[in-house]
Amino acid sequence: MSVTVTLMHVAREAGVSPSTVSRILNGTANVTPDKRERVEAVIHRLNFTPNVQAQALANGRSFSVGVLTQNISSPFYGETLAGIERGLEGSSYHPLVVSGHWHAEQEQQALDLLMRRRVDALIVLGGVIEDAALQNVAARVPLVAVGRDVGGLSERCVLIDNRAGIRDVVRHLAELGHRDVAFIAGLESQHDAVERREGFEAAMQECGLALRSELMRAGDYTEGSGERATEELLSLGRPFTALVCANDQMALGARLALYRRGVRVPQDVSLTGFDDLFSSRYTTPPLTTVHQAVNELGELAAQTVLRLLAGEQPRMIPYIPRLIVRESTGPAPLSPATGGH
Amino acid sequence: MSVTVTLMHVAREAGVSPSTVSRILNGTANVTPDKRERVEAVIHRLNFTPNVQAQALANGRSFSVGVLTQNISSPFYGETLAGIERGLEGSSYHPLVVSGHWHAEQEQQALDLLMRRRVDALIVLGGVIEDAALQNVAARVPLVAVGRDVGGLSERCVLIDNRAGIRDVVRHLAELGHRDVAFIAGLESQHDAVERREGFEAAMQECGLALRSELMRAGDYTEGSGERATEELLSLGRPFTALVCANDQMALGARLALYRRGVRVPQDVSLTGFDDLFSSRYTTPPLTTVHQAVNELGELAAQTVLRLLAGEQPRMIPYIPRLIVRESTGPAPLSPATGGH
C-alpha cells in the first residue's frame, strides 16, 4: 500500500504542468514531442495509472454502463453478459453488473446502486420490477432492455418473438405426428414466459391439436421445477407423446424425470426446450430447442447503448428465433403408451 | 437527463451546511432530530443520491472489490461469482467483474483496468498470468486468489485439494472392480489441471492399477474437447471400463460421444467428472463427480477480502472436496468389451 502516484507527481517529476500530462493522457491537444516523451517516460517509470474516479468527477462521465441482471450464475444470463462484455470491448466503457434475483425490491436496490455509481447508461436483463421504475431511471440515463418490453421504451428493447419460436416447435411436433402434447410453462410474472405459454396455446389451436388443461403445468424456469412438473405429468399415466418446455433448464429437469421413469427420449416421448443454452447441445440426447442467440442479443444491446451514448437514436427490431432440431424429438409412437413403467 | 442534484443543493434547500448533510448520510456524527428530519425530507423530495465517485475521491476508498474472472459465462466461474456477490452482500462493497479469458495479456489489461478504477481489494479466479503480476498488484491492495496458488501469497489462496478429490474417484472406481480406467486431462498450463492429472496417476498406482499412456488424453476443460478425446479413446476399441474426466464440462462432452457410439453409462462404461456443477445433477444419468462447493469458495473469498479490509490477517486452509456418487458409475462389466459398436 505505497502512496499512490498522481498526475501531479508525474507533472512535477517531468517538469511540466498537470494540464500537459492530462493532455497527453487524453490526446486532447498537441504537445511537443520531447515533452511528450519525457512525460511518458515518467509515467512508465512511476507506474502511474490515472484515477478513474477523479476523471469521472472532473468530466462528468463514469465510463461504466450498469447491467441489471437477475442471476449472475444463470447459464442464460451468463451468456448474455459475455455478449455485453464483447460488445463493449474496444470502447472505453465497462460493464458494472448487479443482480436483482427476480425480486422487485432487490432490483430497485440494484438500480439505486447503479445510479449512485453514476453509470452512463443502463442495460436491463429481464426482471420483474415495474415499468415505472425503469422509465424513471431511463429519464436520467440511456436505457436498453433485453427480453422485456418496457412500456414507452419499446424501441429501446431487444426482444425476441417468443410466440413465433414456440409456434415452430409445435408445428415441428405436429408434423412428426404428435397429437398429445404437454407443456411446462414459466411464471406468469415473467413477460416472456407468458408469451411462450400463449404462443403454445395459439399454435396448438392453429395446428388443430386439442389443448388439455391437465397437460399444462407451471414451472419457474429452473431444472427442479421442470423435474417436478414432469413427475406430475407422468403420474397421470403418460397420456402424451411430446413434452414442450418453456425453457431449456426445465427441459433438462424433465429429461431426468423421464430417465428415472424409464421413458425413452425420443422413442416414447419427444422433448423440447427454448433458449438453446450452450449445454443443450450436450444433453442425452441433444435437445431440440429454439435458438435465442443470447450472446448476440447481449452484444447487440451493448452496441445499442454505445450508439445512444454517441447521440444516435437507434431502433430495435424484434429478433426472430429459429428452431434447432436435434435428437430429442422424433415421430410420435404409433399408440401413445398409457401406463407408466 | 435533468441536472443531477448534489449534496450542495440539498444543503441549501434544507438551510444547513453541506457537512451536516454528509454527516446525516454517513452517520458520522450526531445531528439534532429536527435538522435531520428536514434534510431527509429534502433528500427524498429531490430524489438525491450521493455520487459514489466523489465519495471515493474524498475518502480514498472506492468501495468496490475487483474480481478477475476468466469467462463470465462459464458455469464454473458463474457460480463462484454468485458466491462472491453473496459474500459481499450487506457490506458496503460491491464487486467489479472483468474477464481475462485465460489469456495472460487480457488478464493483465483487466488488472490494469481494476487498478485504474482503484478497487479496494482484489479477488482472482484462476488464470494463467504469472505470479509476479499478481504479487505486483498485491503490493497495492489486499488480494485473495481462488483456485490457484500464488507464490508468496499462499495464505491468501482459497485452494482445494485436487489430488485428494481425484484419489477418491479412483478408489471408488477400483472398489467397483474397474481396472482399465481412462483419463481426460485439462491443460498443462493450468495449475489445478496438473494437480488432477498427477493425482490421478498417483492414485492409480496406489490402487495397484496399471497406467496406460494410450488411455490418457488431453482436453482443455471444454465440452467439445471432452467429446473429441472420448471419440479418440473409443476408436481404440474401448479397452477401458471407466472414464475419469478432469472436470464436469468434459464429462458432459464425453457423455455425448459415448451416447453416439451406443455405449451405455454406467453399464458399459462408468463416467466421472470433477467440480459438481449445478447441472451435473441433471445429466443422464446424473454424474458421479467431486463436489467443489464453488459457491461457498466464492463466498469464502469475499469474506476473507472483507476481513483483510478490516485489518485482520486471516489464513486460508485448503478445502477438502468430497466425492458425490450418483448414477454414472457402476460395477465394472465382467469382461471389458473390446469392440466398438
Next chain:
DNA sequence: CTGTTAGCGCTTTCAC
C-alpha cells in the same frame, strides 16, 4: 452540535 475551510485527482477554459 454545526459551519467553514481545505483538499481528494483530474479536466478544462482562459490567457499568454
Next chain:
DNA sequence: GTGAAAGCGCTAACAG
C-alpha cells in the same frame, strides 16, 4: 503549445 486557476461532489479536520 502550455501553464494557472477554477471546479467536479463529497468528506474531514478544525474551530466555535
